[in-house]
Structure formats: C-alpha cells, structure tokens
Amino acid sequence: MPKFSVVITVYNKAPFVKETIESVLQQSIQDFEVIVVNDGSTDASDAVIKSIASEKIMYLPLAENVGAGAARNIGIKSARGLFIALLDGDDLWAPFYLAEITALINVYPEHYVFATAVHKEYKNHTRPNSYSFENPDNSPFLDLDYFTSSYKNTLLTSSSTVLHRSVCEDVGYFNEKIKSGQDTDLWIRIGLQYRIAFSTKACATYRYAPQSLYKGTRSVKDRPDYLAYLEEEKTNEELKKFIDLNRYSLILRARLWGEKSEVNTYLAHLDMNNLNSKQRFLLSLPTYALRFAFKSQSFLERAGIKLSAF
Known part of the structure; x- marks a missing residue:
C-alpha cells in the first residue's frame, strides 16, 4: 500500500496536464500512486494523459462531465494510500512537495490535515500567497486554526492539501450538489473539527485565472x-x-x-x-x-x- 494517493482531476486541461502529472512523478519521495480522473474532457486531455508512461498512474476516464466535486470523490474513493494528496489538472508541485508533507507528518503525528504555502501564477508574474496568521519566530512548520489563518487567502487549496484518509469519512466528501465552491464547503467542515499542520514554504503553484x-x-x-x-x-x-x-x-x-x-x-x-x-x-x-x-x-x-x- 502506498503512503500517498495523489488524486488529480482534469477537465479540458490539455495544455497543462502533462506538466502537472510530471511534477508529481518527479517527486523526491516516490512512495505514492497517482489517480488521474478525466472528468469528461472534450479537448485532447485524454490523449495527453495516455501518452505518459508510468506504472504509478491509475487512469479513470469518465464518459461525461460530472463536476469537480464528484470527480474528486471518485478519485478519493479509489485511493489505496494512507494519505490523500489533492492536485488540480493545471497546477504544479515542486519536486520536494511530498518530502515537505512527510516532514509535517513527522513533526505533527497527531494531526490529520496537512498543507503548504503556495505560489499564485498570474498571466505575467508569479508571487507567493499571503496569509493572516502571525509567525514572529519565522517557524517553518505551524499548527494553525483554519479560519483565523485564511482571512487573506485560504490556508487549504485543492492543490496543496493532504488529508489522512479518515478525514472524509469523518466530515464527509466534496458536496456534489454544489456546482462551484465545493472546496470551500469542505474546508469549512474540516476547519470546524481539525487543526492544520502547515509549512510556510511554498511547495505548490496555483495557476490563477481571474473569474469574469x-x-x-x-x-x-x-x-x-x-x-x-x-x-x-x-x-x-x-x-x-x-x-x-x-x-x-x-x-x-x-x-x-x-x-x-x-x-x-x-x-x-x-x-x-x-x-x-x-x-x-x-x-x-x-x-x-x-x-x-x-x-x-x-x-x-x-x-x-x-x-x-x-
């Protein structure tokens, strides 16, 4: 059984998904499986995913688009690992992402929810996210309350969060009835019951497109x-x-x-x-x-x- 199950959800991400998957395969820690859920993409995502040769990949192409929440749930329920690592089909991990998460798990063995800081990539520039927690000692690892730490930017994202597999069994999975914002809904339920073990090192890159x-x-x-x-x-x-x-x-x-x-x-x-x-x-x-x-x-x-x- 792998330690980590990386769940990647893809919907029409053909220009990005190869780089996303390769950022996982290039991790310095290799104790993981990759579950790629193609949520009924109508572009070339299917061909791109199939072109990537790795025994670590479990590919789950869906016949029709079911929505981000349902696609993530399919991936999570198919996972064999002790920890579920989420990643969107156009975002990226640094090669040391899972190593940083492993360090967090070792420092906070009693925790169930782990995350790292992220870089936000805009059209013409990239910058680190800012958060609302205080860190006067510049500690690399922190034990945080989700709500007070997320007034500026959310502490948890769907590309920088790792959950013990029991968390969704406890608070529930992504709400499939919500068409947009399913992640925030889950983060609230998690925040009400769990503290967050957080690394201040930006280990993931979120590709940001302003919503019209x-x-x-x-x-x-x-x-x-x-x-x-x-x-x-x-x-x-x-x-x-x-x-x-x-x-x-x-x-x-x-x-x-x-x-x-x-x-x-x-x-x-x-x-x-x-x-x-x-x-x-x-x-x-x-x-x-x-x-x-x-x-x-x-x-x-x-x-x-x-x-x-x-």
Whole structure:
C-alpha cells in the first residue's frame, strides 16, 4: 500500500496536464500512486494523459462531465494510500512537495490535515500567497486554526492539501450538489473539527485565472450555503468572520446577476465590521461600477483590493 494517493482531476486541461502529472512523478519521495480522473474532457486531455508512461498512474476516464466535486470523490474513493494528496489538472508541485508533507507528518503525528504555502501564477508574474496568521519566530512548520489563518487567502487549496484518509469519512466528501465552491464547503467542515499542520514554504503553484464574475451564468444558489452555519457562528467569531468574507463575495456576484433576494438575505447576516474599508467601499458601488471593477480585477488585486473572499 502506498503512503500517498495523489488524486488529480482534469477537465479540458490539455495544455497543462502533462506538466502537472510530471511534477508529481518527479517527486523526491516516490512512495505514492497517482489517480488521474478525466472528468469528461472534450479537448485532447485524454490523449495527453495516455501518452505518459508510468506504472504509478491509475487512469479513470469518465464518459461525461460530472463536476469537480464528484470527480474528486471518485478519485478519493479509489485511493489505496494512507494519505490523500489533492492536485488540480493545471497546477504544479515542486519536486520536494511530498518530502515537505512527510516532514509535517513527522513533526505533527497527531494531526490529520496537512498543507503548504503556495505560489499564485498570474498571466505575467508569479508571487507567493499571503496569509493572516502571525509567525514572529519565522517557524517553518505551524499548527494553525483554519479560519483565523485564511482571512487573506485560504490556508487549504485543492492543490496543496493532504488529508489522512479518515478525514472524509469523518466530515464527509466534496458536496456534489454544489456546482462551484465545493472546496470551500469542505474546508469549512474540516476547519470546524481539525487543526492544520502547515509549512510556510511554498511547495505548490496555483495557476490563477481571474473569474469574469460580471459575465457569470451561474446562480448564487449554485454556491455553498453560507447560511448553514448560523448557529455555529454565534459562538465562533473566527468562523463568523471567515463566512462573512465569503458572503461579501457572493453579494457582489448576486448584484451583478440581478439576484436581489439573495443580496438582501446575505446582507442581513453580514457584519460589516468583518470587512475592511476597501471591501465596504466595493459593496457601496452602483452595479455599473462593479462591472468595471471586475473587468479590472487583476489590476485591482495587485493594488490590494480583493473582489472575492480569497
């Protein structure tokens, strides 16, 4: 039985998936299997995946697109390893990623959730993610609360997180009914029950494409239900702030999509004190100004103005 099961989900990632898989095969630690789930891709992803020769790869091509959450669940349930390492089909690992995770496991043997910092790759540049935890001693490894550490950027991502195989059995798998944001939904459930063993070394690269929210066709109703934790929020200020940041993001989306009822519902549960001045300013903008803001999303984020929770 391998120590790690690397679950890679792919949907129309032909230009990237070979580099992604090779970044796994080139790991300095080789005690792993690779499960590649092709989620009904309509491009050349299938041919690219089949061209990679490795006995470590279990290839699961799906006849139709089932969605990211369902595809990940198929991979996780097919895994034989003690630890499940997630990776999206266009992201990358440094050659020492699994070695760093192994070091985390050795330092925090009582933990079940492990992650590393990430680099975020934009169109013309790459930069390390920033987080909201404090590290005055510059410790390489930290034991962190998910919510307080994720106000700037999420501590967990679908390309830099490793779970003990019992975690999904405990908190549940990816919610397949959610069309977008399934990962955040799972991170919340994990954050309510587990501490995170975290490496401050950026060992994964997340290829970032700004979302064109002003052109979005999905409804806010297709996103995670951020009203599901109202009772927990009453006694968990950290969770409350984290979810308010996500409510802020959904309110902006709902305004652009004309979902007035959803705007009013989320505003009723939003504590403005949990937003910074820039976020409160964006909420005050008229709809036409919001559309312009989203068209300029990359520029605004470089200026420190975030249009989404992360």
